[in-house]
Amino acid sequence: MNSAGEDWEEAAAEAVREASRQGRAVSAAEVLEALAARGFDVTSPDAGEKAEAALRAHAGLACFAGADGAARYHDPALLSATYAGIMDRKASPTLLMAEEIRANSREYPRPVPVELFEAEPFGLTPEQIGDALRAMAENPAFEDIAFTATSTGAVYLFSSRSLEPGYAKFLAEHAQNLAMNP
Amino acid sequence: MASATGGFAGKVLRVDLSTGAVSTESTVERYLDVLGGTGIGYRVLWDEVPAGTGAFDPANKIVFATGVLAGTGVPCNGRTAVTTIFPTCWPKPLVGSGHMGGQFAAKLKYAGYDALIVEGKADRPVWISIRNSQVQIRDARGLWGEGIRRATLEISREMGGECAVAAIGQAGEKLAPMAIVANSVSHSAGGVGGVMGSKNLKAVAVQGDGAVRLAGDKGEWERLVKFHLSILGGNNQHVVPSFPTPQSEYYNPGSRWVGEPGRRWGAAEPPVEITGNIRDLNRIAYRTNSAAFYLGANAWQYTVRGNGCTGCPIRCHTIVKVPSVAAKYGVGEMGQNTCAGLLFGRGFFRKLAAGDKSHTSLEACMLGMHLADDLGLWCNYGQLQRDLIKLYYDGTLKAKLGAKEYDSIPWDKYESGDPAFLLDMIPRIANRQGELGAVLSQGTAGLFTAWSITERDWSQDKETAYWKMGHPKHHANEDDGQCGVIINTQYNRDAQCHSHVNFVRNGLPLAVQKRLAAETWGSPEAVDAVGDYTPANVYKARRAKWALIRKELHDSLGLCNWMGPWVASPLKERDYGGDDSLESKFFSLATGLKTNREELDRMGERIFVLHRALTQRDMGEPDLRSRHDTVPDWVFKDANGAAPFSKGTTRMDREDIAKAMDLFYEVMDWDRATGAPTMEAYARLGLQDVGRRMQALKLTPGTRG
Numbered sequence: 001m002n003s004a005g006e007d008w009e010e011a012a013a014e015a016v017r018e019a020s021r022q023g024r025a026v027s028a029a030e031v032l033e034a035l036a037a038r039g040f041d042v043t044s045p046d047a048g049e050k051a052e053a054a055l056r057a058h059a060g061l062a063c064f065a066g067a068d069g070a071a072r073y074h075d076p077a078l079l080s081a082t083y084a085g086i087m088d089r090k091a092s093p094t095l096l097m098a099e100e101i102r103a104n105s106r107e108y109p110r111p112v113p114v115e116l117f118e119a120e121p122f123g124l125t126p127e128q129i130g131d132a133l134r135a136m137a138e139n140p141a142f143e144d145i146a147f148t149a150t151s152t153g154a155v156y157l158f159s160s161r162s163l164e165p166g167y168a169k170f171l172a173e174h175a176q177n178l179a180m181n182p
Numbered sequence: 183m184a185s186a187t188g189g190f191a192g193k194v195l196r197v198d199l200s201t202g203a204v205s206t207e208s209t210v211e212r213y214l215d216v217l218g219g220t221g222i223g224y225r226v227l228w229d230e231v232p233a234g235t236g237a238f239d240p241a242n243k244i245v246f247a248t249g250v251l252a253g254t255g256v257p258c259n260g261r262t263a264v265t266t267i268f269p270t271c272w273p274k275p276l277v278g279s280g281h282m283g284g285q286f287a288a289k290l291k292y293a294g295y296d297a298l299i300v301e302g303k304a305d306r307p308v309w310i311s312i313r314n315s316q317v318q319i320r321d322a323r324g325l326w327g328e329g330i331r332r333a334t335l336e337i338s339r340e341m342g343g344e345c346a347v348a349a350i351g352q353a354g355e356k357l358a359p360m361a362i363v364a365n366s367v368s369h370s371a372g373g374v375g376g377v378m379g380s381k382n383l384k385a386v387a388v389q390g391d392g393a394v395r396l397a398g399d400k401g402e403w404e405r406l407v408k409f410h411l412s413i414l415g416g417n418n419q420h421v422v423p424s425f426p427t428p429q430s431e432y433y434n435p436g437s438r439w440v441g442e443p444g445r446r447w448g449a450a451e452p453p454v455e456i457t458g459n460i461r462d463l464n465r466i467a468y469r470t471n472s473a474a475f476y477l478g479a480n481a482w483q484y485t486v487r488g489n490g491c492t493g494c495p496i497r498c499h500t501i502v503k504v505p506s507v508a509a510k511y512g513v514g515e516m517g518q519n520t521c522a523g524l525l526f527g528r529g530f531f532r533k534l535a536a537g538d539k540s541h542t543s544l545e546a547c548m549l550g551m552h553l554a555d556d557l558g559l560w561c562n563y564g565q566l567q568r569d570l571i572k573l574y575y576d577g578t579l580k581a582k583l584g585a586k587e588y589d590s591i592p593w594d595k596y597e598s599g600d601p602a603f604l605l606d607m608i609p610r611i612a613n614r615q616g617e618l619g620a621v622l623s624q625g626t627a628g629l630f631t632a633w634s635i636t637e638r639d640w641s642q643d644k645e646t647a648y649w650k651m652g653h654p655k656h657h658a659n660e661d662d663g664q665c666g667v668i669i670n671t672q673y674n675r676d677a678q679c680h681s682h683v684n685f686v687r688n689g690l691p692l693a694v695q696k697r698l699a700a701e702t703w704g705s706p707e708a709v710d711a712v713g714d715y716t717p718a719n720v721y722k723a724r725r726a727k728w729a730l731i732r733k734e735l736h737d738s739l740g741l742c743n744w745m746g747p748w749v750a751s752p753l754k755e756r757d758y759g760g761d762d763s764l765e766s767k768f769f770s771l772a773t774g775l776k777t778n779r780e781e782l783d784r785m786g787e788r789i790f791v792l793h794r795a796l797t798q799r800d801m802g803e804p805d806l807r808s809r810h811d812t813v814p815d816w817v818f819k820d821a822n823g824a825a826p827f828s829k830g831t832t833r834m835d836r837e838d839i840a841k842a843m844d845l846f847y848e849v850m851d852w853d854r855a856t857g858a859p860t861m862e863a864y865a866r867l868g869l870q871d872v873g874r875r876m877q878a879l880k881l882t883p884g885t886r887g
């Protein structure tokens with residue numbers, strides 16, 4: 001407890017919720033900082049581990065591996081895992097785009113229009129998108145990322161791990177035609 | 183009985199334009215078993231309009247019918263079905279219905295009527311004035327020749343601004359089969375305007391001061407309405423937004439839920455910025471912007487607000503203000519519409535130089551809406567525009583029209599994608615001017631009858647999107663494999679069914695859709711990923727049956743099938759499930775007649791089978807399977823030669839579609855060989871009288887040699 005009599009575990013969960021309300025998932029280290037600011041003693045050497053264990057055990061919270069490999073916590077009722085993941089990867093346009101393309105190809109399944117990444121919450125400039133695509137083309141870790149173009153010239157991106165090129169092309173054409181097929 | 187039943191207004195109004203007689207009958211006593219809407223329409227045609235009646239014969243009747251839930255607080259209500267012998271149906275007119283939203287349905291009910299049956303033919307142009315129990319046939323000679331807007335304005339001046347006016351334009355007056363009736367600016371029912379014109383009926387105006395009485399517990403009703411709101415998505419019940427958001431696990435760039443926080447209704451005065459939680463039930467109207475969905479993000483700056491039908495929070499008829507259109511083309515700067523109506527102008531052009539989401543495209547749409555919604559011209563779900571494209575580019579028009587007429591058309595503007603072309607073309611067709619106007623205003627049927635083009639020429643060509651009987655596909659194999667094909671075989675015009683496509687396009691991941699499909703139709707195999715189709719199975723046939731029944735139910739309850747049914751929802755806490763028994767819960771509470779999903783679906787099936795019987799009786803055809811439930815050849819082709827069931831094709835397999843039809847007839851309890859309902863099916867659905875008549879006509883299975 002802190003001097004205000006607040007429960008440590010509940011305060012840690014509240015710190016995660018607060019960050020979720022702001023659209024961010026947080027690491028255990030960030031939670032400890034928030035706890036310290038609220039007057040909790042977080043100096044013990046196992047404070048980090050304790051925080052991780054408490055957050056993982058909390059029924060209302062969820063966690064995923066962040067772009068740096070460390071766990072990120074969020075309250076899924078306030079912040080979806082999809083959105084949290086996008087915000088977590090924003091610092092690296094290449095990773096941001098690749099993971100989003102892969103998730104779309106795997107889950108729905110569908111290719112995504114390249115303009116998607118210019119819109120919020122991605123908010124990339126056309127230059128950043130171009131740079132990221134070039135970087136992916138040169139890096140074997142992203143060799144699954146591919147593109148297809150529709151008959152009207154619209155470019156769609158997909159992951160060959162989940163979508164065959166022919167099917168991706170069909171789906172891109174289908175998506176492009178939705179507005180002319182009401 | 184009638185007065186004790188809630189939901190219904192209580193009476194069906196009948197106006198005989200030949201004699202001037204006005205009468206009423208009890209809705210519940212006469213029509214309870216067919217609910218309302220298309221149900222009443224089909225019943226009236228079955229009972230009162232003999233087989234062989236032409237669409238424009240005085241003996242044809244036109245039935246404006248709404249339903250129990252119209253005019254209540256149920257989300258997405260306010261629909262009127264307009265049922266008649268349909269003039270664009272080829273090679274002979276058969277039963278069909280157009281559906282309009284707006285305020286007409288609610289006003290009709292507030293005036294005390296669930297439906298209006300118009301029969302006979304007036305000896306001069308008239309309009310019908312309905313003000314509660316006062317019904318008058320009024321002289322419309324001063325309105326004849328005017329567009330829908332002027333007619334609406336003049337009548338509203340007299341009836342008061344609160345009335346709803348359903349009027350025809352010049353196209354309907356000139357008996358164009360391709361004519362609409364429209365109310366509330368943009369809410370139109372296609373194909374029926376000429377039938378009104380043939381009766382010399384310019385408009386029906388209605389003002390009602392009553393209310394719809396609800397029989398059930400008001401608290402329960404309020405809770406159910408609130409729950410319904412909570413499971414709504416955007417337009418077409420797309421349950422995930424088009425953008426990633428903290429409030430949603432899923433998104434889909436192709437979703438019609440485009441109202442992202444930060445977007446602005448830029449032409450509102452003052453402009454309105456979308457803020458707050460996208461799940462807020464008081465902000466549902468921000469989700470849909472049809473102009474932005476169809477015309478791209480550029481349209482946000484021209485958006486004034488959404489508009490729509492009574493009690494509908496979706497408001498898919500987006501109002502846009504584009505001053506440049508007024509300056510360039512001399513039409514009003516404001517326009518509103520949705521879907522095919524919004525695309526009316528753009529659809530004529532094969533290609534627009536700056537693309538489909540350019541400003542030119544927006545101008546073409548504005549111009550098209552203005553002209554078509556005033557002249558009262560129908561597009562037959564885009565078939566009119568596709569027909570013109572094909573006829574022009576394959577040289578048919580040049581060959582069929584005289585040189586003088588052909589040269590009088592500004593084809594240079596057409597080829598360059600100049601919207602000004604529409605100022606010539608749309609009035610030309612609506613006014614039935616020249617050979618081109620006379621033929622195209624008949625719809626695709628006109629090409630077959632006047633120009634000896636064969637139906638095969640159209641049904642071979644995928645680009646036409648032509649299906650059968652003079653009409654196009656409406657969400658067929660391109661969206662939903664065999665399910666879409668089955669649905670498209672069933673009507674005498676385009677199928678107008680959205681039950682199935684609202685589900686497959688809802689934006690949820692395939693695994694979630696399959697889980698919901700298993701819960702609703704018995705197996706995840708009831709649904710496939712688009713273009714990754716698996717062979718026909720009974721679960722798909724069941725889903726097709728469900729889709730058709732719900733379409734008829736919605737059309738007969740006054741609900742919008744462009745939004746329902748509500749099998750899926752945006753709610754993670756419900757595992758993205760909606761509530762498939764919502765319609766029956768509302769029906770029970772509104773009427774006080776307790777029912778459940780299965781019982782109400784049986785009523786929907788009764789209505790659907792009545793349509794089937796009416797079609798078969800008027801065709802005089804025992805074998806509907808091969809003579810009516812047909813599939814165009816293009817469905818069995820692929821431009822790249824891909825085989826059916828290979829990934830990335832919508833090509834269907836003939837044997838498999840035959841099997842799909844077998845399964846469908848089985849789940850419908852119809853004869854597999856002929857697709858005709860059996861006597862058992864008629865009896866099960868309480869349609870013994872219909873069955874006996876069909877048997878006497880030798881149109882039930884086994885009654886011919």
Ligand code: SF4
Nearest residue numbers: 283490491494498742
């Ligand atoms: S979704 Fe559109 S057409 Fe349907 S009820 Fe609402 S406003 Fe009317």
